[in-house]
Structure formats: C-alpha cells, structure tokens
Amino acid sequence: MNFEKMRSRIFGLEDRLVEDELYRIVWEEIESNKIDPAARARSIEEGAGDEGKTRAAYIKHRVRRLKTEFEIHQRELNEKNERAKEAVDKKSAEKHPKTCSLCGTKLGLFNARGSLCASCSKKILKTKRFVHF
Ligand SMILES: [Zn+2]
Structure with missing residues (x-):
C-alpha cells in the first residue's frame, strides 16, 4: 500500500x-x-x-x-x-539577526528570544526600580 x-x-x-x-x-x-x-x-x-x-x-x-x-x-x-x-x-x-529594539545593537543567537540587549535591559531594570521606590 x-x-x-x-x-x-x-x-x-x-x-x-x-x-x-x-x-x-x-x-x-x-x-x-x-x-x-x-x-x-x-x-x-x-x-x-x-x-x-x-x-x-x-x-x-x-x-x-x-x-x-x-x-x-x-x-x-x-x-x-x-x-x-x-x-x-x-x-x-x-x-x-535580531537587533535590540532600543539601541539597535545586534543580538547574539542566544539572545534572539529577547528583544533588548544586555545593557538596555539593565537600564530598563534601573528605571523600573527608580519608579517603584
Ligand atoms: Zn540595546
């Protein structure tokens, strides 16, 4: 068959x-x-x-x-x-290749799932902390 x-x-x-x-x-x-x-x-x-x-x-x-x-x-x-x-x-x-949605830095393959580079996500984290406290 x-x-x-x-x-x-x-x-x-x-x-x-x-x-x-x-x-x-x-x-x-x-x-x-x-x-x-x-x-x-x-x-x-x-x-x-x-x-x-x-x-x-x-x-x-x-x-x-x-x-x-x-x-x-x-x-x-x-x-x-x-x-x-x-x-x-x-x-x-x-x-x-994916790029950071804030600064446009090329993201590595391992970072491809996220949309922010390491330094931008750190900045965002700081801003959030600042807003919260
Ligand atoms: Zn960035």
Missing part, C-alpha cells in the same frame, strides 16, 4: 472510521491477491489448521501491521519536516 494514497484516504477521519478504512484497504489487498507474508505466517500459526480462523486472523494481523507501518511512516515524515524547518529557521536567523 502506498502511504501517500493511504494518508489521503484516512486524512481527517475519526479514529473509528480510520479503522474501517484500514479494513477496507486490507480487503482490497486480499481481493487483488496482495498477501502480506508476515501477517500470513502469523495467521496460519494462530489458525492452527482452521481455515476460517486463519482468514480472520490474517485480516486482524494485516490491519495491525498496516496501522503500525503507517504510524512509523508518519513519524519519520514528521521528523523529516521538523529537521527541514529547523534548517530554514537557522538560515533565516543567520540572514536576519
């Missing part, structure tokens, strides 16, 4: 409906003779010679595997996107 296609089929569905869709996908696989060897081996073991039990077990194992494989695929995709985003953020931080 192609994961992109699978995502488009289950995207935005409620959990219960996602599961139904997975069963539908597995059924389509069976009808087109795409049998997953791992799920097949497990189902034969579980069915212990009973044809009906083996079939039922196959569907159960295949749905579970499909779910797990898709989750792994999703996780890898998210990590990839996260890394790409970090790279873009880093690049843009290098291109547009």
Whole structure:
C-alpha cells in the first residue's frame, strides 16, 4: 500500500472510521491477491489448521501491521519536516539577526528570544526600580 494514497484516504477521519478504512484497504489487498507474508505466517500459526480462523486472523494481523507501518511512516515524515524547518529557521536567523529594539545593537543567537540587549535591559531594570521606590 502506498502511504501517500493511504494518508489521503484516512486524512481527517475519526479514529473509528480510520479503522474501517484500514479494513477496507486490507480487503482490497486480499481481493487483488496482495498477501502480506508476515501477517500470513502469523495467521496460519494462530489458525492452527482452521481455515476460517486463519482468514480472520490474517485480516486482524494485516490491519495491525498496516496501522503500525503507517504510524512509523508518519513519524519519520514528521521528523523529516521538523529537521527541514529547523534548517530554514537557522538560515533565516543567520540572514536576519535580531537587533535590540532600543539601541539597535545586534543580538547574539542566544539572545534572539529577547528583544533588548544586555545593557538596555539593565537600564530598563534601573528605571523600573527608580519608579517603584
Ligand atoms: Zn540595546
């Protein structure tokens, strides 16, 4: 099963409906003779010679595997996107370094979260103290 296609089929569905869709996908696989060897081996073991039990077990194992494989695929995709985003953020931080909003001094990368340089924030702190006491 192609994961992109699978995502488009289950995207935005409620959990219960996602599961139904997975069963539908597995059924389509069976009808087109795409049998997953791992799920097949497990189902034969579980069915212990009973044809009906083996079939039922196959569907159960295949749905579970499909779910797990898709989750792994999703996780890898998210990590990839996260890394790409970090790279873009880093690049843009290098291109547009933050500056102090009072004096315009360039702020270091570690200071990038705040908007004031060290000396301006000290001044502000002093002023506040002066106002308060
Ligand atoms: Zn400053």
